[in-house]
Amino acid sequence: MGISIKNLEYVYMQGSPFEKKALSDVNLEIKDGEFIGLIGHTGSGKSTLIQHLNGLLKPQTGEVIVNGKNTTQKGVDLKELRQEVGLVFQYPEHQIFEDTVYKDIAFGPKNMGLSEQEIDERVKEAMSYVGLEESFCNLSPFELSGGQKRRVAIAGVLAMRPSTLILDEPAAGLDPAGREEILTQIRALYLNSKMTVILVSHSMEDVARIASRIIVMNRGTVAMDGKADKIFSRADELRKMGLDAPQISLLVSELRRRGLPIDANIYTIERAKAAIMLLAKEKKGAQTC
Amino acid sequence: MLKDITLGQYFPIDSPLHKMDPRTKILVLIFMLVAIFIADGIVGYLAVTFFTVFIILLSKVPFKLYFRGLKPIWFIILFTGVLNLFLTPGTKIYLWEHSTGMTWEGLILAGKMAIRLVLLILASSALTYTTSPISLTDGIEKLLLPFSKIGLPAHELAMMMSIAIRFIPTLIEETEKISKAQQARGADFESGNIIKRAKALVPMLVPLFISAFRRADDLAVAMESRCYRGGNGRTRLNPIHFKKVDLWTAMVFVIFFGAVIALRFVS
Numbered sequence: 356m357g358i359s360i361k362n363l364e365y366v367y368m369q370g371s372p373f374e375k376k377a378l379s380d381v382n383l384e385i386k387d388g389e390f391i392g393l394i395g396h397t398g399s400g401k402s403t404l405i406q407h408l409n410g411l412l413k414p415q416t417g418e419v420i421v422n423g424k425n426t427t428q429k430g431v432d433l434k435e436l437r438q439e440v441g442l443v444f445q446y447p448e449h450q451i452f453e454d455t456v457y458k459d460i461a462f463g464p465k466n467m468g469l470s471e472q473e474i475d476e477r478v479k480e481a482m483s484y485v486g487l488e489e490s491f492c493n494l495s496p497f498e499l500s501g502g503q504k505r506r507v508a509i510a511g512v513l514a515m516r517p518s519t520l521i522l523d524e525p526a527a528g529l530d531p532a533g534r535e536e537i538l539t540q541i542r543a544l545y546l547n548s549k550m551t552v553i554l555v556s557h558s559m560e561d562v563a564r565i566a567s568r569i570i571v572m573n574r575g576t577v578a579m580d581g582k583a584d585k586i587f588s589r590a591d592e593l594r595k596m597g598l599d600a601p602q603i604s605l606l607v608s609e610l611r612r613r614g615l616p617i618d619a620n621i622y623t624i625e626r627a628k629a630a631i632m633l634l635a636k637e638k639k640g641a642q643t644c
Numbered sequence: 645m646l647k648d649i650t651l652g653q654y655f656p657i658d659s660p661l662h663k664m665d666p667r668t669k670i671l672v673l674i675f676m677l678v679a680i681f682i683a684d685g686i687v688g689y690l691a692v693t694f695f696t697v698f699i700i701l702l703s704k705v706p707f708k709l710y711f712r713g714l715k716p717i718w719f720i721i722l723f724t725g726v727l728n729l730f731l732t733p734g735t736k737i738y739l740w741e742h743s744t745g746m747t748w749e750g751l752i753l754a755g756k757m758a759i760r761l762v763l764l765i766l767a768s769s770a771l772t773y774t775t776s777p778i779s780l781t782d783g784i785e786k787l788l789l790p791f792s793k794i795g796l797p798a799h800e801l802a803m804m805m806s807i808a809i810r811f812i813p814t815l816i817e818e819t820e821k822i823s824k825a826q827q828a829r830g831a832d833f834e835s836g837n838i839i840k841r842a843k844a845l846v847p848m849l850v851p852l853f854i855s856a857f858r859r860a861d862d863l864a865v866a867m868e869s870r871c872y873r874g875g876n877g878r879t880r881l882n883p884i885h886f887k888k889v890d891l892w893t894a895m896v897f898v899i900f901f902g903a904v905i906a907l908r909f910v911s
Contacts, residue, residue, distance in 0.1 A: 411824050434830050442828040450825040452850035462847065466830030497854075511829060
C-alpha cells in the first residue's frame with residue numbers, strides 16, 4: 356500500500372530560543388517495491404523524515420500514512436508499525452547489548468511476542484541475508500569486527516520481517532571493501548525479497564548504483580525527486596546544495612565539454628567504461644582506415 | 645523530559661554577571677545559599693528574595709529559562725510541603741469546624757521550605773547560566789589551589805569535573821539515540837510494572853555504558869597524544885582576573901550577608 360506523506364512539517368524544540376525547523380511542507384508518495392535513495396547535506400532533514408515513517412516522531416502538522424495507517428491517529432499500534440517499517444539507524448552496531456549474536460538478533464522478534472521456533476527461524480533467515488554463518492550464533496557480538504557488528508545490527512532489524520526497510524548511512528565508517536559488501540548485500544536483499552528499501556546517504560556513488568528513484572532533500576524540503584539520470588544531470592543545482600554528482604558523471608561532463616560525443620546520462624563506472632571503450636574503438640577503427 | 649534539565653547550561657550573552665570573575669560568583673553563591681537558610685522573619689525572607697531577583701535581573705537571562713530549571717523540583721516542593729503540613733505539631737487548622745489534620749505551624753514551615761528551595765535553585769541557576777563550564781572549573785581549581793599544599797589534587801578534581809560537565813549533553817544525546825534505536829526494534833519503555841520497566845532499561849543501559857567507556861578511552865588517548873601530564877606547569881590562554889566589578893560585588897554582598905545574620909541573631 357506504500358507510504359504517503361502530506362504537508363509534513365516538524366520543528367525541534369518548538370517555542371524555545373533554540374527552535375529549529377527541520378522539515379517544511381514535505382509531500383511524498385512511496386510505492387511498494389521501490390528502491391529509493393534519499394540524499395541530502397547534513398542537517399537537510401533526512402533523519403527527521405525517516406523517523407516519521409515508523410512513528411518515532413509524530414508529525415506536528417500534516418500527516419504520514421504508512422500502509423493505510425495514519426501515525427497521528429490515536430490508538431494506532433506503534434509496535435506493529437515499527438515491525439512493518441524496519442529502521443536501521445546510523446552506526447547501528449552501537450545499539451547491540453546482548454552477550455551473543457543470536458540473542459541480539461532475536462531481540463526484535465521477541466518483542467513481537469513470537470514463539471521460540473518462529474524466532475529461531477527468523478534469526479537464521481536474517482543471518483543468512485546479511486551473510487553471517489550460523490557459527491556466529493554463540494559468539495559475543497563485542498568480539499566481532501566493525502563490519503560484522505554492523506551486519507549483526509542490520510540482521511536484528513531484518514529478523515522482524517519488515518515490508519519496508521530504511522537504512523541510514525549503512526556504509527558510513529567502513530573501509531571500501533566493507534562498504535562494497537554491505538551495499539551489494541542490500542541490493543541482493545532488495546532483489547530477493549521485494550521489500551521497499553529507502554537508503555539514506557550523502558554519498559552519490561553509493562546511491563547512484565543501486566537506487567531506482569532518488570529524492571534530494573535540502574533545508575527541510577524535497578528539492579528534487581526522480582530517476583537517477585534526471586537528478587545527476589542537474590549537477591550545478593546539486594553543488595549549490597553542498598552535494599556533488601557522482602565523480603564519474605563529473606568526468607563525463609568534462610569529456611563532453613572537451614568535445615567527445617559521450618552520453619550525458621552516464622553515472623556509473625561500468626557504463627562510463629563501456630562508453631569510453633566504445634569511443635576508443637571507433638577512434639582506432641577510424642585511424643586504421 | 646531529559647531536555648528539561650538546564651543545570652550546567654551556559655547561556656552565552658553579555659551581562660555584568662557574565663564578565664565577573666568565576667571565583668567571586670562561586671563564593672557569593674556559597675554564602676548566598678547559607679544566607680537563604682539562616683534568613684528568618686519576613687524582613688529576612690524579603691531580603692534574600694530581593695537579592696536573588698536582583699541577581700536574576702543582572703544576569704539578563706530570560707526568566708523563562710529560570711522557570712524551566714524549576715520544573716524538575718516542583719514535585720519535591722509539593723512532597724515536602726504536604727509532609728510539613730500534616731506532620732508538624734502545633735495548632736490544628738479547622739475548616740467548617742472539622743479538623744483537617746494540618747497545622748498552622750506546618751503551613752508556615754511548608755511555605756518557608758518552598759521559598760527556600762525555589763531561591764536555592766534560582767541562585768544556583770544564575771551561576772550556571774552566566775558562567776561557562778570551563779571558567780566554572782577554572783574558578784573551582786583556583787579556589788582549591790591553597791588546599792593542594794595539604795595534598796588535595798585541585799587540578800585533577802577540576803579536570804574531572806570539567807570533563808564530566810562536558811559529557812552530559814553528549815550522553816543525553818546518546819541516550820536518546822539508543823532509546824530510539826531500541827524502540828525501532830519494538831522495545832517498550834513505557835508500559836508494564838516496575839520490574840518489567842527496569843528490565844526494559846537493560847537494552848538501553850548496556851550500549852550507553854559501552855559507549856561511555858569507549859569515549860573515555862578515546863579522550864584519554866587524545867589527551868596523552870597532546871602531551872597532557874597533569875596540572876604542573878600548565879598555563880592558561882585566558883587567565884581569570886579579580887577585577888574592580890568583583891571588588892564592588894564582594895563589598896555589596898558582605899554588607900548584605902552581614903545584614904541577614906544580624907536580622908537573624910539580633911531580633
